[in-house]
Amino acid sequence: MxxxxxxxxxxxxxxxxxxxxxxxxxxxxxxxxxxxxxxxxxxxxxxxxxxxxxxxxxxxxxxxxxxxxxxxxxxxxxxxxxxxxxxxxxxxxxHAQLLDDRQTLRAVESALRDLEPATTSGPVTASGHTERSRPGGVFIGPLAGKLGIRPATLRTWERAGLVHPSRDPLTGYRVYDEAGVRDARMTHQLRRGGYLLEQIAPLITQVRAAGGLEPLAGALADWRERLSARGxxxxxxxxxxxxxxxxxxxxxxxxx
Missing domain, CATH: 1.10.1660.10 (Multidrug-efflux Transporter Regulator; Chain: A; Domain 2)
Incomplete structure (x- = not known):
């Protein structure tokens, strides 16, 4: 029938x-x-x-x-x-959205490539007591100096939710652990690439959700494959x- x-x-x-x-x-x-x-x-x-x-x-x-x-x-x-x-x-x-997603992926990959291995427990050059390092963390001054930015910029990033420093119990100064240094350096790289803070926030969240940069590599490869599949x-x-x-x-x- x-x-x-x-x-x-x-x-x-x-x-x-x-x-x-x-x-x-x-x-x-x-x-x-x-x-x-x-x-x-x-x-x-x-x-x-x-x-x-x-x-x-x-x-x-x-x-x-x-x-x-x-x-x-x-x-x-x-x-x-x-x-x-x-x-x-x-x-x-x-198609424009797909292109934007590809550019975002390239920006993240570029930022990750530019991130040199960083440790937070070694000595950091200080110019005053507010720029000291502490075991397991870095004060705001040395980190800002290493990135070539002002401490005020790091505080702006903190208000935007891009970095989450803790406070030194003795001085009350901001302290950045290894993950905090990573987030600050990645934010710095993306800002240099022209990305706005609101565009960077979900990328930093993805890094945190992946548990760091190394696990994120697999997520980025999957992201790349999904973009190719969409194309x-x-x-x-x-x-x-x-x-x-x-x-x-x-x-x-x-x-x-």
């Missing part, structure tokens, strides 16, 4: 669903959301789909891995409404969307 229906160019919801491992309700939901064109109805009210709907579903499912469900749905709605240029704008935004998925999605546009007779080159 299904084969006879398909040979006649008519597809039931179950035909589309089975082809992609979906439920028939999902297919109906996609139509109601505008992801698929509106289906014709039989005299008894049953939906009738065609190869055009099959192509729309194929394009949507190909777009999801690269753009996400929400953006992919918006792209398909725009196409089905005849607004191809809006669909292209949404695609451009996704390839965008290519696949673009090919399916182009096929769907051509099938609808929407030539993007002739669109206003």
């Amino acid at each position: 299904a084969e006879k229906s398909q040979r006649a160019g008519r597809l039931r919801p179950v035909d589309l669903a089975r082809a992609h491992g979906l439920s028939t309700q999902a297919v109906r939901n996609y139509e109601e959301a505008g992801i698929l064109p509106a289906a014709d109805r039989t005299p008894h009210g049953y939906r009738v789909y065609t190869s055009r709907h099959a192509d729309a579903l194929k394009a949507f499912l190909a777009l999801v891995p690269g753009h996400g469900h929400g953006t992919a749905a918006s792209i398909m709605r725009a196409v089905n409404e005849g607004a191809a240029q809006e669909a292209f704008r949404l695609i451009d935004e996704s 390839r998925a965008m290519l696949s999605g673009a090919a399916e969307l182009e096929a769907y546009l051509r099938g609808r007779g929407q030539d993007p080159l002739s669109a206003p």
